[in-house]
Amino acid sequence: MNQADFKSHLEQGYTFKNDYFILGTGILNQEPIQNAQVKIPLKTLNRHGLIAGATGTGKTKTLQVIAEQLSLKGIPSVLMDLKGDLSGLAMPGSNNSHIEKRSTAIGVDYNPTGLPVELMSISQEKGVKLKATVSEFGPVLMSQIMELNDTQRGVMALVFRYCDMQHLPLLDLKDLKKVLQYITNEGKESITKEYGSVSSASVNTIMRKIIELEQQGADHFFGELSFDVDDFVKTKDGKGVVSIIRLTDIQNRPKLFSTFMLSLLSEIYETFPEQGDSDKPKLCLFIDEAHLVFSNANKDLIDKIESIVKLIRSKGVGVFFCTQSPTDVPDAVLGQLGLKVQHSLRAFTAKDRKAITKTAENYPISPFYKTSEVLTSMGIGEALVTVLNEKGIPTPLVHTLLRAPVSRMDILDDSEIDTLTQNSDLVKKYAKLIDRESAFEILDMKITRAEQFAENEEKNLPNQNTLRGRKTTSEPSLLDDLSKNTMIRQIGRTIFRELTRGILGSISGKKR
Structure with missing residues (x-):
């Protein structure tokens, strides 16, 4: 087919009534075609997406371009930056002859632009x-993160229930460990009466799981002040704020990454109001190196992610996974992704060739390309693109020359990062360290008070030698028996009642 047929084919699929941005232009027979622009409709960006391709093919720059165009359209985004490549979004890019040539071929002007950026961290x-x-997080999510079995999940549910009833704030991992220690030691008797016996083996396993989380840096993440996800939905001078979560130091801690990502999705889903289908999304999230999420997640965790991806669309939120191969994403999640940007793949082995064949099956059949061949022949900055049109129908698959980022393609230096963080109102808002009275301090105080009470009672008991002196040595003392038995048991019961009743404190701040 000739260029005229190609342009007509694309025009039918990429003509939209509502707002859109231009991602690039179509390529036919290895040549970019003018007036064959590939456009992304804003209306369908809450249907999620995938950016895939081998290392070095330009995935991160594609992510950068999409985030830029969203920002210029007033749509905020959240970028999970595991490689540290995205901070340059805050500064204007630089022009050169190569970029000018590419922009001319695509039919867009190149205007270097810095965007409003917030740098964020969980470490x-x-x-x-x-x-x-x-x-x-709640007991269900905490259990899924720690990969607990049914019995251990029951213990976790008991812990949260007990803390609810006793008004014990569970703020950080220190609080959780303290409650677990308490229910198997000082509070064991009262816990058993009210909730049934708790297996020490199960508690010990949960404790080891918590230590594993701490070793991956989760102790820095759990605590206060809790982040308000509404702070992601900001604009500045008409541009959407790009929130870049810097995760370069947790690449070797995938459990922490999975924990954070799932909690973020859950919090957004539970907090944002229903929006339905609107002219543009409220927020877009980009998860770079997404294989780290799925390769280290158990089935329950993947099921949770799948459910949220299905449901979060109604909140006006789009989720985009960036990874090396579509096969890194579970089929149940992959089937929910409307936008697909596929960069080149490498075919060095028979296994690679099979993976390419399988990848090609994920895309619409095109009369202009043999997808499996194009997948291995594209250059840097080129990709196969398909998106849902405004009616929810996949657009034609296009070998696309992608536009260049308008922001800096390199990263910020230390002084630029310092300037950016010093000028941030959110940095000041969340920089305060808060360690208010919570489960750890309350239980510690109650245990100390109970121990002091027991010591005082013991000191106030009548002197046993004096009492025995008033009786015959062969006749047992009634008071002696009471002291040894009844009184001791009463003291024990009093201690346990004191430990398990009337614990003061209330959970303030964000809802459970």
Whole structure:
């Protein structure tokens, strides 16, 4: 088929009534075709997406371009940056002859532009500190993260229920460990009466799982001040704010990454109001190196992600996974993704060739390309693209020359990062360290008070030698028996009642 047929084919699929942005232009017979622009409709970006391709083929720059265009359309986004490549979005790019040639071929002007950026972190990186409390996670999500079995999940549910009833705030992992220790030691008797016996073996297993989370840095993440997801939905001078979550120091801690990503999706889903289909999304999330999420997640965790991806669309939120191959994403999730940008794949082995054949089957059949061949022959900055049109129908598959980023393609230096964080209102808002009275302090105080009470009672008991002196040595003392038995048991019961009743404190702040 000739260029005229190609343009007509694309025009039918890529003509939209509502707002859109231009991603690139179509390529036919290895040549970019003018006036064959590939457009992304804003209306369908809450149907999620995939950016895939081998290392070095330009996936991150494609992510950068899409985030830029969203920002210029007033749509905020959240970028999970595991490689540290995306901070350059805050500064204007630089023009050159190559970029000019590419922009001319696509039919767009190149205007270097810096975008409003917030740098964020869940570890010790510079930026806004993102935190969440254990209470906000809840027993189900905490159990899924720690891969607990049914018995251990029951214990976790008991812990949260007990803390609810006793008004014990569960803020960080220190609180959770303290409650677990308490229910198997000082509070064992009262817990058994009210909830049934708790297996020490199960509690010990949960404790080890918590330690594993701490070793991956989760102790920096759990706590206060909890991040308000509404702070992601900001605009500045008409541009959507790009929130870049810097995760370069947790690449080798996939459980922490999975924990954070799932909690973020859950919090957004539970917090944002229903929006339905609108002219543009409220927020878009980009998860780079998405294979780290799925390769280290158990079935329950994947099921949870799948459910949220299906449901979060109604909140006006789009989720985009960036990874090396579509096969990195479970089929149940992959089937929910409307936008697909597929960069080149490598075919070095028989296994690679089979994977390419399988990948090609994920895309619409095109009369202009043999997909499996194009997948291995595309250059850097080229991709196969298909998206849902405004009626929810996949657009024609197009070998696309992608536009260049208008922001800096390199990263910010340390001084630029310092300037950006110093000027951020959110950094100031979440920089305060809060360690208010919670389960750890309350239980610690109650145990100390109970121990002191027991010591005082013991000191106030009548002197046993004096009492025995008033009786015959052969006759047992009634008071002696009472002291040894009844009184001791009464003291024990009093201690346990004191430990398990009337514990003060209330959970304030965000809802459970």
